Amino acid sequence: xxxxxxxxxxxxxxxxxxxxxxxxxxxxxxxxxxxxxxxxxxxxxxxxxxxxxxxxxxxxxxxxxxxxxxxxxxxxxxxxxxxxxxxxxxxxxxxxxxxxxxxxxxxxxxxxxxxx
Amino acid sequence: xxxxxxxxxxxxxxxxxxxxxxxxxxxxxxxxxxxxxxxxxxxxxxxxxxxxxxxxxxxxxxxxxxxxxxxxxxxxxxxxxxxxxxxxxxxxxxxxxxxxxxxxxxxxxxxxxxxx
Numbered sequence: 001x002x003x004x005x006x007x008x009x010x011x012x013x014x015x016x017x018x019x020x021x022x023x024x025x026x027x028x029x030x031x032x033x034x035x036x037x038x039x040x041x042x043x044x045x046x047x048x049x050x051x052x053x054x055x056x057x058x059x060x061x062x063x064x065x066x067x068x069x070x071x072x073x074x075x076x077x078x079x080x081x082x083x084x085x086x087x088x089x090x091x092x093x094x095x096x097x098x099x100x101x102x103x104x105x106x107x108x109x110x111x112x113x114x115x116x
Numbered sequence: 117x118x119x120x121x122x123x124x125x126x127x128x129x130x131x132x133x134x135x136x137x138x139x140x141x142x143x144x145x146x147x148x149x150x151x152x153x154x155x156x157x158x159x160x161x162x163x164x165x166x167x168x169x170x171x172x173x174x175x176x177x178x179x180x181x182x183x184x185x186x187x188x189x190x191x192x193x194x195x196x197x198x199x200x201x202x203x204x205x206x207x208x209x210x211x212x213x214x215x216x217x218x219x220x221x222x223x224x225x226x227x228x229x230x231x232x
Binding site: 009031033035040041042043044045048050058059088090092094103104105106107108109110112 | 120122125151153158159160161162163166207218219220222223224225
């Protein structure tokens with residue numbers, strides 16, 4: 001079974017803190033994604049990576065950065081957390097085989113981040 | 117522009133009722149993929165089905181069935197004889213073959229509550 005794990009289920013941080021959200025997958029997937037989920041908005045893509053040390057901006061990258069030093073690990077960084085970054089953060093991975101748009105993404109359990 | 121609309125924010129049914137979740141999409145691509153995911157209270161999105169734009173055959177899997185109609189740009193999901201365990205948020209998503217990010221474009225989700 002594909003397993004995507006996230007470092008924390010719940011996290012509470014203060015405004016201005018630097019926040020690290022970690023995601024690890026065990027299926028040797030090339031592609032990894034970070035989404036945020038907000039009520040009424042569905043999931044929106046923050047950043048994605050299709051290879052080690054590669055990263056691409058998604059639809060809402062402002063205020064975030066990412067790091068992918070190893071194939072199995074993709075980190076989301078909030079350089080200076082703000083209250084409007086309070087949200088559910090979901091990590092996903094997928095294989096990079098041909099027909100990549102066809103490949104389903106496997107999701108982690110999510111991290112609910114609250115910024116006070 | 118690509119878009120996925122799930123007009124039903126929340127649906128409440130009594131156990132054993134049939135229920136249909138609507139999904140309407142917009143895309144200019146001729147090759148695309150449609151997905152349904154289930155998000156139970158635990159938070160982890162679970163993949164249910166993928167359908168490509170060239171395959172309009174309806175699909176049935178146990179109590180679940182999907183009706184894909186390109187003429188109306190819809191990909192509706194029906195649960196027959198609903199059960200309490202079907203209570204979850206359901207997301208419809210679109211992936212376009214031209215998009216090198218392989219990102220999923222999600223609808224806002226439909227929360228289904230099945231009451232005993």
